[in-house]
Amino acid sequence: MKIFFIICQTAILYGFFLLGEFIQGLLHISIPGSIIGMLILFSLLHVKWFRPRWIETGSHFLIKIMPLLFIPATVGAMDYLSLFRKYPSSLGIVFISTMIVIILSSAMSQRLNRNKLKKVVSEAEKEMSI
Structure with a gap:
């Protein structure tokens, strides 16, 4: 189900x-x-x-399978090795932008989980006080 x-x-x-x-x-x-x-x-x-x-x-x-979703983009970048050889700085740009996406995605999911946990705890505390 x-x-x-x-x-x-x-x-x-x-x-x-x-x-x-x-x-x-x-x-x-x-x-x-x-x-x-x-x-x-x-x-x-x-x-x-x-x-x-x-x-x-x-x-x-x-969110659980998010790392698998980044693999095709990385493999796709391998198709442009000639571009990376011609413009080596573009490799750094691809790496940095990928790291930014991974870091921001993980930070956002952790923050959302923390907020959800706080909400669950506050609801439990309300139920306990009744």
């Missing part, structure tokens, strides 16, 4: 990505569709029209 929830919730997240891609193509703007989709999801979560629990299991799954 958990696999079904993961598939459905990942499909919802993918739907936000596709919506962002559609809007980006429709309006011909330079912002990537994935960012637009993420902003739409963030906005819906912020105004509480969309509940986090609707995508919680799927997003936790994606």
Whole structure:
């Protein structure tokens, strides 16, 4: 049953990505569709029209496999070895930008987990005081 929830919730997240891609193509703007989709999801979560629990299991799954999601980008960079030989500084840029993404992603997920833990603890304390 958990696999079904993961598939459905990942499909919802993918739907936000596709919506962002559609809007980006429709309006011909330079912002990537994935960012637009993420902003739409963030906005819906912020105004509480969309509940986090609707995508919680799927997003936790994606966070768990996040290191695997970075491998294709790294392997794809191997296709451009001639570019790296011609412009060695581009190798540093790719490495630094990849490290920034990994660090920010892990910091954000840790912060979100900490906030969730604080919320659970405060709810438990409220229940204990009643």
